[in-house]
Amino acid sequence: MTVRDAHMVYPARSGGLFRSDRVYALTGADLTIAPGETVGVVGESGCGKSTLARVLVGVEKPTSGSVSFHGQDLWAMPAGRRREVIGTGIGMIFQDPATALNRRLPIRRVLRDPLDVHRRGTPARREERVRELMSLVGLPERLADALPGQLSGGQRQRVAIARALALEPELVVADEPTSALDVSVRAQILNLLLDLKERLGLALVFVSHDIQTVRRMSDRVITMYLGRIVEESPAAEVTGHARHPYTRALFSATPGLLDPIDPIPLVGPVPSAINPPSGCPFRTRCWKADADCAASMPEFSGEAGEHRFRCHHPVDGAETTHHLVRQAVTAQERS
Numbered sequence: 569m570t571v572r573d574a575h576m577v578y579p580a581r582s583g584g585l586f587r588s589d590r591v592y593a594l595t596g597a598d599l600t601i602a603p604g605e606t607v608g609v610v611g612e613s614g615c616g617k618s619t620l621a622r623v624l625v626g627v628e629k630p631t632s633g634s635v636s637f638h639g640q641d642l643w644a645m646p647a648g649r650r651r652e653v654i655g656t657g658i659g660m661i662f663q664d665p666a667t668a669l670n671r672r673l674p675i676r677r678v679l680r681d682p683l684d685v686h687r688r689g690t691p692a693r694r695e696e697r698v699r700e701l702m703s704l705v706g707l708p709e710r711l712a713d714a715l716p717g718q719l720s721g722g723q724r725q726r727v728a729i730a731r732a733l734a735l736e737p738e739l740v741v742a743d744e745p746t747s748a749l750d751v752s753v754r755a756q757i758l759n760l761l762l763d764l765k766e767r768l769g770l771a772l773v774f775v776s777h778d779i780q781t782v783r784r785m786s787d788r789v790i791t792m793y794l795g796r797i798v799e800e801s802p803a804a805e806v807t808g809h810a811r812h813p814y815t816r817a818l819f820s821a822t823p824g825l826l827d828p829i830d831p832i833p834l835v836g837p838v839p840s841a842i843n844p845p846s847g848c849p850f851r852t853r854c855w856k857a858d859a860d861c862a863a864s865m866p867e868f869s870g871e872a873g874e875h876r877f878r879c880h881h882p883v884d885g886a887e888t889t890h891h892l893v894r895q896a897v898t899a900q901e902r903s
């Protein structure tokens with residue numbers, strides 16, 4: 569799966585100042601997901617993570633740019649073919665299983681639906697596949713005739729995972745798959761995803777606010793800020809060795825990950841995506857920002873697949889979080 573220079577510009581929802589307001593939800597995203605790889609996506613609320621997820625699974629067409637699966641541009645193919653390619657090759661797991669599942673359909677029908685739509689096997693084979701799917705995600709067969717409302721949140725998310733896997737996709741995109749669940753069942757669902765990924769050889773894109781979880785689940789971590797991918801890093805390097813100041817600040821705010829010190833202080837919240845800052849969008853909150861940052865957004869420091877970042881003043885490998893906190897505090901005192 570490859571996304572090239574994808575942009576997503578939405579008309580602003582009502583409440584925007586002018587009718588002509590545009591929301592720059594995704595700006596120039598480049599991303600390749602290799603078979604079997606898990607890519608985690610982190611960033612504060614409103615940074616474009618869900619928009620990227622929707623573009624990846626083909627539920628939304630980017631305003632510009634391309635999305636290709638096995639080298640075929642999804643949006644250049646006829647609609648029927650695109651539905652087939654997406655429906656059979658890519659699965660999506662949403663945040664809230666309570667709203668993602670049709671409340672009136674028993675579990676058996678929820679799981680049969682994709683098999684029927686894509687005419688997979690005989691009716692008997694489809695029934696058998698429903699049983700296989702339930703067992704795969706650890707749901708007892710007696711729940712096949714239950715309605716989603718009769719299940720617990722964790723069980724419902726298992727159904728949603730089974731449905732995403734029904735047609736044996738190669739890629740599954742999970743957008744905050746545990747954030748609507750009780751804390752007590754989150755670990756079970758994450759372990760299930762990890763286990764299925766290993767057993768089925770799935771590629772997984774995992775979007776989450778929970779940075780600890782992203783690090784644990786992923787091979788590679790992508791940091792997004794105001795619609796842009798600003799860093800791509802192997803998961804093992806992302807905590808202490810991230811080079812983009814924003815990634816370092818995000819991770820420093822996660823208790824227990826880095827040295828037990830205060831987080832790197834950032835100025836204010838994420839600015840509006842309606843009128844993002846010129847140049848590097850992070851510059852208005854970044855303690856390292858100068859005139860270069862206002863003038864331009866630098867290109868990535870390396871090739872796709874490498875640890876790479878877009879920053880005029882990346883964090884030096886020798887700078888500890890402690891250093892960075894001091895720099896940020898001093899910069900804020902000066903301004």
Ligand SMILES: Nc1ncnc2c1ncn2[C@@H]1O[C@H](COP(=O)(O)OP(=O)(O)OP(=O)(O)O)[C@@H](O)[C@H]1O
Nearest residue numbers: 578579581591593612613614615616617618619841
């Ligand atoms: N359909 C839409 N119409 C208008 N604006 C939208 C739409 N979808 C998203 N946005 C805006 O695009 C920006 C990116 O939103 P997105 O949901 O992708 O961010 P996110 O990082 O997933 O946030 P969260 O973590 O809160 O889910 C936000 O400013 C959001 O308000």
